[in-house]
Amino acid sequence: MASQGESKWVYSFGGGATEGRAEMKNLLGGKGANLAEMANLGLPVPPGFTITTELCTYFYANGRAYPPELKTQVADAIARLERAMDAKFGDPANPLLVSVRSGARASMPGMMDTVLNLGLNDATARGLALRSGDGRFAYDSYRRFIQMYSNVVLDVEHHHFEDILDGHKRDKNYSLDTDLSAADWQAVIEDYKKAVERELGAPFPQDVQEQLWGAVGAVFGSWMNARAITYRRLHDIPASWGTAVNVQCMVFGNMGEDCATGVAFTRNPSTGENAFYGEYLVNAQGEDVVAGIRTPQHLTVAGKIANKSDLPSMEEVMPDVFNQLNEVRLKLELHYRDMQDIEFTVQQNKLFMLQTRNGKRTAPAALKIAVDLANEGVIDKNEAVKRIDPASLDQLLHPTLDPKADRKVIAKGLPASPGAASGKVVFNADEAEQMAAVGDSVILCRIETSPEDIHGMHAARGILTSRGGMTSHAAVVARGMGRACVSGAGELRIDYKTKQMSVRGVTIKEGDIVTIDGSTGEVMLGEVPTIQPELSGDFATLMGWADSIRRMKIRTNAETPLDARTARKFGAEGIGLCRTEHMFFDPARILAVREMILAESEEGRRTALAKLEPFQKQDFVDLFTIMAGLPVTIRLLDPPLHEFLPNTDEDMAEVAKATGTDPLRVRHRVTQLHEANPMLGHRGCRLGISYPEIYEMQARAIFAAAAEVSKASGSTVIPEVMIPLVMTKKELDILKAVVDRAAQEVMASTGQSFEYLVGTMIELPRAALRAGDIAEAAEFFSFGTNDLTQTTFGLSRDDAGNFLPDYQRQGIFEHDPFQTLDTTGVGELIAIAAERGRATRPGIKLGICGEHGGDPASITFCESIGLDYVSCSPYRVPIARLAAAQAALNSDTVKRD
Numbered sequence: 001m002a003s004q005g006e007s008k009w010v011y012s013f014g015g016g017a018t019e020g021r022a023e024m025k026n027l028l029g030g031k032g033a034n035l036a037e038m039a040n041l042g043l044p045v046p047p048g049f050t051i052t053t054e055l056c057t058y059f060y061a062n063g064r065a066y067p068p069e070l071k072t073q074v075a076d077a078i079a080r081l082e083r084a085m086d087a088k089f090g091d092p093a094n095p096l097l098v099s100v101r102s103g104a105r106a107s108m109p110g111m112m113d114t115v116l117n118l119g120l121n122d123a124t125a126r127g128l129a130l131r132s133g134d135g136r137f138a139y140d141s142y143r144r145f146i147q148m149y150s151n152v153v154l155d156v157e158h159h160h161f162e163d164i165l166d167g168h169k170r171d172k173n174y175s176l177d178t179d180l181s182a183a184d185w186q187a188v189i190e191d192y193k194k195a196v197e198r199e200l201g202a203p204f205p206q207d208v209q210e211q212l213w214g215a216v217g218a219v220f221g222s223w224m225n226a227r228a229i230t231y232r233r234l235h236d237i238p239a240s241w242g243t244a245v246n247v248q249c250m251v252f253g254n255m256g257e258d259c260a261t262g263v264a265f266t267r268n269p270s271t272g273e274n275a276f277y278g279e280y281l282v283n284a285q286g287e288d289v290v291a292g293i294r295t296p297q298h299l300t301v302a303g304k305i306a307n308k309s310d311l312p313s314m315e316e317v318m319p320d321v322f323n324q325l326n327e328v329r330l331k332l333e334l335h336y337r338d339m340q341d342i343e344f345t346v347q348q349n350k351l352f353m354l355q356t357r358n359g360k361r362t363a364p365a366a367l368k369i370a371v372d373l374a375n376e377g378v379i380d381k382n383e384a385v386k387r388i389d390p391a392s393l394d395q396l397l398h399p400t401l402d403p404k405a406d407r408k409v410i411a412k413g414l415p416a417s418p419g420a421a422s423g424k425v426v427f428n429a430d431e432a433e434q435m436a437a438v439g440d441s442v443i444l445c446r447i448e449t450s451p452e453d454i455h456g457m458h459a460a461r462g463i464l465t466s467r468g469g470m471t472s473h474a475a476v477v478a479r480g481m482g483r484a485c486v487s488g489a490g491e492l493r494i495d496y497k498t499k500q501m502s503v504r505g506v507t508i509k510e511g512d513i514v515t516i517d518g519s520t521g522e523v524m525l526g527e528v529p530t531i532q533p534e535l536s537g538d539f540a541t542l543m544g545w546a547d548s549i550r551r552m553k554i555r556t557n558a559e560t561p562l563d564a565r566t567a568r569k570f571g572a573e574g575i576g577l578c579r580t581e582h583m584f585f586d587p588a589r590i591l592a593v594r595e596m597i598l599a600e601s602e603e604g605r606r607t608a609l610a611k612l613e614p615f616q617k618q619d620f621v622d623l624f625t626i627m628a629g630l631p632v633t634i635r636l637l638d639p640p641l642h643e644f645l646p647n648t649d650e651d652m653a654e655v656a657k658a659t660g661t662d663p664l665r666v667r668h669r670v671t672q673l674h675e676a677n678p679m680l681g682h683r684g685c686r687l688g689i690s691y692p693e694i695y696e697m698q699a700r701a702i703f704a705a706a707a708e709v710s711k712a713s714g715s716t717v718i719p720e721v722m723i724p725l726v727m728t729k730k731e732l733d734i735l736k737a738v739v740d741r742a743a744q745e746v747m748a749s750t751g752q753s754f755e756y757l758v759g760t761m762i763e764l765p766r767a768a769l770r771a772g773d774i775a776e777a778a779e780f781f782s783f784g785t786n787d788l789t790q791t792t793f794g795l796s797r798d799d800a801g802n803f804l805p806d807y808q809r810q811g812i813f814e815h816d817p818f819q820t821l822d823t824t825g826v827g828e829l830i831a832i833a834a835e836r837g838r839a840t841r842p843g844i845k846l847g848i849c850g851e852h853g854g855d856p857a858s859i860t861f862c863e864s865i866g867l868d869y870v871s872c873s874p875y876r877v878p879i880a881r882l883a884a885a886q887a888a889l890n891s892d893t894v895k896r897d
Contacts, residue, residue, distance in 0.1 A: 015047030031103030048248030056242030272368025413489030421462030429456020576871020684725025785850030
């Protein structure tokens with residue numbers, strides 16, 4: 001125990017003296033808190049202790065040094081383990097061995113370092129052999145320790161040990177590690193020690209205290225290794241959280257045929273089915289299961305049959321222990337009220353639990369598990385909605401392989417992470433990242449993945465391995481990232497040197513295209529066509545619950561019928577941004593647009609605009625018809641006119657010929673319209689001030705379409721006309737008058753009266769600050785957060801990507817402000833505008849329509865300031881629906897029936 005005045009850095013668990021519990025995850029890390037909780041539940045947890053995450057923070061704040069009291073606290077904890085296990089750390093006759101593992105508060109599978117069998121040296125290995133009566137087990141454990149400790153702590157690369165072991169197996173004509181005898185392992189160990197001394201110029205450490213502190217330092221050091229940093233960045237895990245270190249008494253799955261080790265999930269993490277799912281190995285240690293070195297066996301008979309395995313299941317080999325494990329599975333899931341990922345070891349037919357944590361799962365599995373747990377009464381519907389990461393829905397919204405399409409299956413592996421992906425074959429992570437950066441779709445093909453491959457796995461569309469099971473590193477990480485993954489395709493022969501792989505007489509070179517199906521485990525040659533997803537079942541159920549909870553409406557950004565229909569299918573409640581300029585680029589109308597720009601008089605412009613008006617009207621008829629009475633916000637022309645003109649001499653000559661204009665006139669107009677900074681130039685409402693006839697034509701087309709659709713359908717269409725880039729009320733006054741005149745004109749010509757709204761896009765800091773004035777004329781505000789971010793920061797969205805990573809790396813920005821809303825700067829301007837706008841016009845409608853409208857963190861901010869809706873791209877509509885429901889739950893603004 002820490003003495004009075006000292007900080008407490010060490011918490012014990014198991015062995016009848018547990019000091020932690022599940023709620024202490026921030027202090028003890030996820031692994032340490034859950035080990036303590038399992039011990040509190042009376043489950044068979046080998047005793048151990050946790051060095052807290054606060055020590056990690058201290059470690060980095062103090063030049064990788066420890067507080068003076070830590071050594072005493074660790075020594076006391078080790079003494080407690082010695083008493084509990086009736087063994088002594090470093091005792092040659094009766095040695096206590098421990099594992100040293102990391103444990104951050106957020107699960108980071110495979111990203112940080114682990115050392116097993118610590119406490120072995122030449123003397124204790126002999127003692128373990130005598131005490132256990134099994135020399136083979138003792139020396140197998142020692143060689144594992146030398147290899148793992150040397151790699152993790154001493155930085156000696158794996159291949160030195162693999163080459164030695166392969167050489168010994170070749171000499172003896174062995175195929176498996178388990179074929180080696182005690183004497184064989186002793187010979188391997190001597191060669192291992194020589195390799196370490198050769199690489200380091202010093203012998204392998206025999207002092208167990210040196211070993212312990214070396215391993216503790218390595219785990220804390222691994223918090224800042226490249227793969228952990230990449231994983232944290234991809235999963236938004238702050239570096240300030242730190243990791244804990246867990247020191248736990250070793251139990252042995254490699255002592256013989258009555259021993260085993262395994263990894264299991266309380267439900268199927270790929271499908272969500274309520275079935276025990278996992279793998280185990282007899283006479284092995286945990287690393288063997290996840291590393292893919294040996295082929296794992298299935299836990300259950302059902303799993304063995306489903307995967308057409310000939311290897312016996314644990315349910316058959318160890319029925320009594322399997323039944324105990326199944327009881328633990330049910331107890332843990334009920335206690336944690338969620339699917340658990342568990343690790344276990346069986347030592348001489350006795351079950352030990354080494355870990356439990358909320359299991360990583362695919363998006364379909366997450367939905368099914370959440371809905372099933374709610375239907376089973378384990379959690380309520382609000383909790384089910386909270387359980388789903390909105391961003392993960394992206395996995396469900398994209399195409400899967402067309403079952404009718406021809407496919408040339410060349411190999412079959414395990415269906416490790418569902419979804420289909422096609423791409424160019426690459427064999428290393430760096431190349432995957434480089435090729436993806438230039439727009440290529442890639443499939444990362446590895447013999448087995450390691451944590452160092454994390455960046456390439458993220459860049460790839462899919463992952464294919466020739467080794468490894470359903471709980472291998474590749475499978476777990478791919479499921480968490482939503483990448484399709486086929487693992488353990490054992491027929492594949494992957495050759496990194498020649499950059500090719502071969503199977504069944506087929507050779508696939510780097511750059512060749514393959515398709516993988518992570519739901520079936522199939523590997524196919526070439527690209528296979530896809531079909532759209534079915535959004536029914538658990539997806540529809542959970543989204544229905546979300547819709548009953550959320551307060552904010554979800555609209556879409558759309559200007560084509562296809563986008564509008566897609567968004568409606570995904571549950572959009574209107575269009576929040578229709579960008580009319582996108583319609584102008586259509587080949588059938590770009591000529592008329594260019595005629596309008598090249599015209600030298602208002603009369604000439606009006607003549608050209610008259611050609612465009614029927615096209616514009618039909619655009620709006622289509623959108624109003626698809627939206628069937630839902631609100632549609634139409635932004636009048638926004639980009640500068642030069643964007644519609646040609647750039648090359650050849651194109652200029654073509655435009656001149658088509659419009660009957662002198663080529664010099666076209667060139668002069670292009671030069672005249674050129675702007676040094678067009679984002680801040682003659683665009684938006686500034687075009688309407690200079691050329692009101694453009695906005696007049698668009699308004700007339702909008703209202704004519706509204707009248708036509710209202711009459712034809714019998715449903716009310718209320719268009720919302722949005723004036724972009726306003727900075728003063730006077731601009732809006734002038735242009736609102738243009739829109740109002742067009743409305744009166746259409747009402748008079750059609751004999752129909754209709755409602756409409758005129759509002760503005762708030763995308764300039766001045767407009768946000770003067771929102772009280774602007775709201776006297778504007779009936780709604782739509783915050784254009786893309787441009788508001790650019791004008792607030794003085795950053796160009798197109799160019800800032802070159803240096804924003806430096807800003808994130810150095811902690812200036814936590815997130816890219818173009819992806820997640822800057823709540824303290826841009827957000828404050830939005831909040832000020834909302835408050836001042838409501839003060840002038842209490843019923844003013846408020847929403848956002850930038851890319852942030854589909855970002856869950858930004859949606860949470862929008863809920864906090866009471867916006868009425870967010871608008872996002874069609875495929876992000878379900879993400880926004882779910883994020884809005886979670887935001888409502890977290891802010892106590894839950895919609896009541």
